[in-house]
Amino acid sequence: MNDSLEYLSEATRQAILNEQTRRFRLDQEQQDLSSRLLDSAFISRVWQEADELERTVIKLFLTKAPRGFFSKRAWERETAKEHRHLSIGLTRLRRLGLILTVRKMWSEIGYVMPQEIREQLTMQLLPQLTSAYVSLSKTLPYYISAGRGIHLDLFGLLLFVRDQQVPVTQKGSIHRRAMQKMLPLLSIADEHVQGIALAPLDKEQRDGLALTIVLDLAFRLGLVMRKEKQLVPDAYQIRQWLNHSSPERFEQLYQLVADQLLPHGDWWDAFAQMMRHVPLDQWCCVDAQLRMLETAGFVLPEEAEKAIVEQWLHILLGMGWIQLGADDEERLFWRWNSLPHLTAEEGWFVDPTGALTIPPLVPLRDVWEISAFCQLTFEGQLIRGELQAGKLQSYLASGGTKEQVIEKLRSGCAHPLPDSLVEVIGHWAKAATQIQLEPFYRVRTAHGGFVEEWRQIPDFQPFLQHVLSPAEFFIPLSQKRQLIDLLKHYGYEPHVVMQTDAVDGEEDTLPDVAARGLLLIERPWDGYAIENTFPAQDEAMPQLATLPKMWTQHFQSYHPQSLRDLLKRAAELQLEVEIQLTDQERLHGLPVEVKLDMGYWVVSISGPRGKRSYRLDDLGRVRIVVPDYLY
Numbered sequence: 001m002n003d004s005l006e007y008l009s010e011a012t013r014q015a016i017l018n019e020q021t022r023r024f025r026l027d028q029e030q031q032d033l034s035s036r037l038l039d040s041a042f043i044s045r046v047w048q049e050a051d052e053l054e055r056t057v058i059k060l061f062l063t064k065a066p067r068g069f070f071s072k073r074a075w076e077r078e079t080a081k082e083h084r085h086l087s088i089g090l091t092r093l094r095r096l097g098l099i100l101t102v103r104k105m106w107s108e109i110g111y112v113m114p115q116e117i118r119e120q121l122t123m124q125l126l127p128q129l130t131s132a133y134v135s136l137s138k139t140l141p142y143y144i145s146a147g148r149g150i151h152l153d154l155f156g157l158l159l160f161v162r163d164q165q166v167p168v169t170q171k172g173s174i175h176r177r178a179m180q181k182m183l184p185l186l187s188i189a190d191e192h193v194q195g196i197a198l199a200p201l202d203k204e205q206r207d208g209l210a211l212t213i214v215l216d217l218a219f220r221l222g223l224v225m226r227k228e229k230q231l232v233p234d235a236y237q238i239r240q241w242l243n244h245s246s247p248e249r250f251e252q253l254y255q256l257v258a259d260q261l262l263p264h265g266d267w268w269d270a271f272a273q274m275m276r277h278v279p280l281d282q283w284c285c286v287d288a289q290l291r292m293l294e295t296a297g298f299v300l301p302e303e304a305e306k307a308i309v310e311q312w313l314h315i316l317l318g319m320g321w322i323q324l325g326a327d328d329e330e331r332l333f334w335r336w337n338s339l340p341h342l343t344a345e346e347g348w349f350v351d352p353t354g355a356l357t358i359p360p361l362v363p364l365r366d367v368w369e370i371s372a373f374c375q376l377t378f379e380g381q382l383i384r385g386e387l388q389a390g391k392l393q394s395y396l397a398s399g400g401t402k403e404q405v406i407e408k409l410r411s412g413c414a415h416p417l418p419d420s421l422v423e424v425i426g427h428w429a430k431a432a433t434q435i436q437l438e439p440f441y442r443v444r445t446a447h448g449g450f451v452e453e454w455r456q457i458p459d460f461q462p463f464l465q466h467v468l469s470p471a472e473f474f475i476p477l478s479q480k481r482q483l484i485d486l487l488k489h490y491g492y493e494p495h496v497v498m499q500t501d502a503v504d505g506e507e508d509t510l511p512d513v514a515a516r517g518l519l520l521i522e523r524p525w526d527g528y529a530i531e532n533t534f535p536a537q538d539e540a541m542p543q544l545a546t547l548p549k550m551w552t553q554h555f556q557s558y559h560p561q562s563l564r565d566l567l568k569r570a571a572e573l574q575l576e577v578e579i580q581l582t583d584q585e586r587l588h589g590l591p592v593e594v595k596l597d598m599g600y601w602v603v604s605i606s607g608p609r610g611k612r613s614y615r616l617d618d619l620g621r622v623r624i625v626v627p628d629y630l631y
Contacts, residue, residue, distance in 0.1 A: 001116045004100055005034050007530035015534040016097040023096065024049065037097055043120040046096065053089030058121055060086075061099065061113045063298050066265035068113035069102075069524040075111060084574050094535045101535070102528035110528050119273045125296040126270070129277055132288035140325025140333060142317075147187035148380055149320035149340060150257075151249055153214055154223065155364060156185040156378060158233055159371055161224055166231035173518075174215065174231060183211055187378070192318025195310025196261060198521060210318065213261070216518040220256055235482040236489060239459060242365035250321070250340040257319070260521050263311055267298035271308060280338040286313075287331060305332065339381065347414030348385070352421050356385030366412040373405055387421070389428045399465055399476045402429035440466065440474040443483070447471055459486055543573055547624065555580070555623040560601070563616055567591045567603050570624050579605070580621040581614070588625070 005013065013033045020026060020036065024045055036042050050058065061068055064078055079086040090111065093099045098117050102110045113121075147153065160166070160182055167175040174182075188210045196209070218224045222237040244252070262272055270293055278284055290304050301307065309324075313334060316322045321340060325333050339360050348358040356374065358367060360381040367376070367383060373395035374385045392405065405425055410417050443463075445451060448470030454460035463483050466474035475483055487494045550556075551566050555578065558566060570577050571591040580586050589607030596602075601616040 001037060001114045002034050004112075004114055004530050005037075007532060008033075009532050012532055012534045016095065019095045020097070033097060037114075038116055040120055043117065044124060046098065047121060047124040051089075053085060054092055057086055057089040057093055058098075059125070059297055061111075062118060062122055062125065062270065063266065065113070066524045067269070068115065068118045070111050071524075072109040072111070082574075091535050091537070091539050095537070101531040101533050102525055103531045104527050104529075108528075109531075110525060112525055112528075118269065119276075122270050122273045122296075123277065126274060127292050127295050129274060129292075132284045132292060133278075134283050134285050134333065136283045136325070136333065139323065140327055142324040142326060144191055144314065144317060144324070146323055146337070147189075147192065147318045147320040148378060149360075150188065150214070150217070150253060150318075151246075151340070151364065152320075152378060152381075152383070153186045153188055154218055154221075155367070156376075157182060157214060157218060158223060158238060158368075159376065160185055161231055162233045168226050168229050168231055178231075179208055179211060183208060186210060186214060187320070188214065188318035192314045195314055197263065197311055198261065212518060216260070217253065217256060220260075220517040221252070234485070236459070236485050238368070239365070242363075242368050245343050246339075246361075247341050247343060253319075254321070257315070260517075260519070261315055263307075267293050267300055267304070268308075268312070270296070270298055272312070278336060280336045280341055283325075283333045283335045285331060285333055347412055349415065350409060350413055350417060350421065352418040354387030354421055354424065356383075356387075358383035358385060362412065366408075369408050370412070373400065387425070389431075392425065392428050393431065396429055398478065401465070402426060404465075405429075439477050441477060441480055442468070443473050443475060445471045457490075459490075544626065547573075551624045552626050553623075555621050557619075557621050560616060563619065563622060564594055564601060566622060566624065567594045567616075575627075576625045577605075578623045578625050579614075579619055582618050582620045584620075 008016075017031075017033055017036070020042075024042075031039075047055075047058070060078060061070070064070075065074075070078065075090070076083055090099065094101060094111070098121075099111050099113050102112055104110075164178075164181070166178045166182075169175055190207065190210050193210050193213055215224075221241060222234055223241060224231055225234055226232075241249070258272055262268060271289065274289060274292070275284075286305055286308065290300060290308070294300055309332065313322065313324060317324050321337055322334050323337060327333070342361060344361050345363055346359045346361040348356050348362055350356050356370075358376075362383075370385065373387070373392045375388055375391055377384045377386075395405070396402065402425060406417065406422060451464070451467065451470060451473065455464060463475050463479060463486075464473055468474060484494055484496075547569065551569075557563075567577065568591075571594065574590065576588055576590050578586070578588055587605065587607055589605035592604040592606050592611065594601065594603045597613075602613050603616060603619075604611055604613050
């Protein structure tokens with residue numbers, strides 16, 4: 001919504017606000033356009049006060065427009081029977097800002113209803129959602145188990161990319177051997193995604209499709225990138241992602257998955273939107289929800305339940321977001337898993353042998369930090385960790401300290417660290433640092449103020465472990481690219497005095513555009529841009545302004561030639577006429593055809609009593625009736 005409205009000038013936004021205020025008699029409150037369009041009370045009022053034409057247009061955009069988009073050609077095809085009248089409703093909704101105009105460079109026009117508005121209007125169409133709620137005494141069985149959570153699958157994938165070399169082929173794809181090693185890291189399986197029917201994925205091999213989808217999410221989130229011939233993690237983006245709370249991560253991932261993997265158009269978006277309003281842990285009957293869509297006016301295929309299960313619910317199940325169950329009568333039920341939405345934080349448990357048990361609600365950023373010196377494995381929602389001499393000594397050899405290890409373990413532990421474990425860590429540390437030679441980069445700043453400022457910023461803490469002076473510090477070679485990216489992110493322009501590609505084995509390259517991902521999934525409005533326009537009231541029927549006012553404002557008789565012109569014009573514009581016959585009978589109707597028949601001019605009128613023909617000689621007074629909605 002906000003991204004779309006940014007393309008509108010201040011004058012256009014104000015014109016839309018003024019139209020909303022005038023139309024719905026709103027107070028002249030200081031509310032910006034975005035806030036008003038996101039206000040559910042305002043959208044509800046729009047729906048309640050919309051006329052029949054506007055409601056018809058809204059329903060078309062909700063039930064027929066893929067992702068709320070119509071090209072002008074598609075709109076004209078969809079409204080062929082009542083195009084002129086429905087275009088009036090379209091224009092009025094555009095003047096209210098509910099529908100935006102988009103245009104391609106070569107002037108092809110389209111219309112789009114932003115997602116946030118579609119979601120609110122969909123809820124106006126649907127019946128009471130609670131009618132699909134059920135109470136179940138126990139968790140029902142299902143033939144596919146749920147995944148542990150897409151956030152943990154991504155986390156495990158990032159650990160692998162960080163700690164292992166993942167080669168990329170000349171075509172830019174992940175090497176097959178690396179793919180085979182990554183497959184066991186995931187809990188989402190191919191059986192969860194085998195029903196996906198999107199065109200780009202139809203070209204992908206079904207074996208390993210789940211991994212392809214998870215990697216695509218990692219690229220779109222900016223967590224990984226291609227550099228030279230390897231897949232590498234983006235340390236800064238990973239830190240930002242890990243710092244999100246669980247609900248924030250869910251919202252970000254759900255929106256991404258819905259945009260990329262959910263089939264769009266017809267009833268799909270409405271079903272997904274209906275799901276978002278179901279409370280956590282509330283069981284719902286899938287069949288009852290589909291019947292609700294039919295009641296709201298959505299047209300469902302014969303095997304709608306099979307389609308929604310295979311192409312959407314199984315995906316959510318594999319990502320650990322929902323549970324599915326079937327009863328003895330093979331009725332299907334689902335409910336949200338509450339874990340991805342909870343924000344409570346827990347600590348891990350460490351025994352004297354160095355084994356860690358990490359509950360589901362421990363912040364992922366803390367788990368990522370200890371993963372540098374602790375071997376992790378996944379068991380359902382739990383994460384198991386094990387302190388090992390080799391991994392811990394590698395961490396110390398790369399610049400970490402014994403004190404950092406102990407502090408990180410202690411800060412996230414739900415109980416005091418066992419003294420025996422602290423002694424073991426100290427013993428391992430001595431063995432790792434008796435003799436140590438390692439290359440470093442020296443980072444030199446213009447004055448000590450930079451280093452002092454960076455000490456207060458958490459993102460810089462990992463790079464300030466070896467401070468030489470108020471204006472100098474060392475970083476390991478592996479941190480070079482990460483520090484450069486971080487400095488640029490904060491607005492600095494670091495100067496690399498000497499390239500040492502032969503030493504560090506890397507070249508400075510621009511990362512791929514993360515948003516592209518691995519899968520090219522087209523959207524119907526790709527290639528269009530928001531047009532900064534506020535349509536005139538008569539834009540949908542500019543011919544109305546060319547009609548003589550006498551034809552619409554005066555109920556009178558006309559010269560035969562003028563009468564024929566009036567009736568032909570009314571037929572072209574699909575406007576009704578009011579007629580008084582010479583025998584004083586009055587009638588209303590839509591002129592369909594004016595023709596010469598057996599030497600007499602005849603007009604066919606479609607009215608309440610059907611279609612009838614009248615000789616023009618029998619017509620007395622006539623007037624074109626312009627509906628109120630055209631003013």
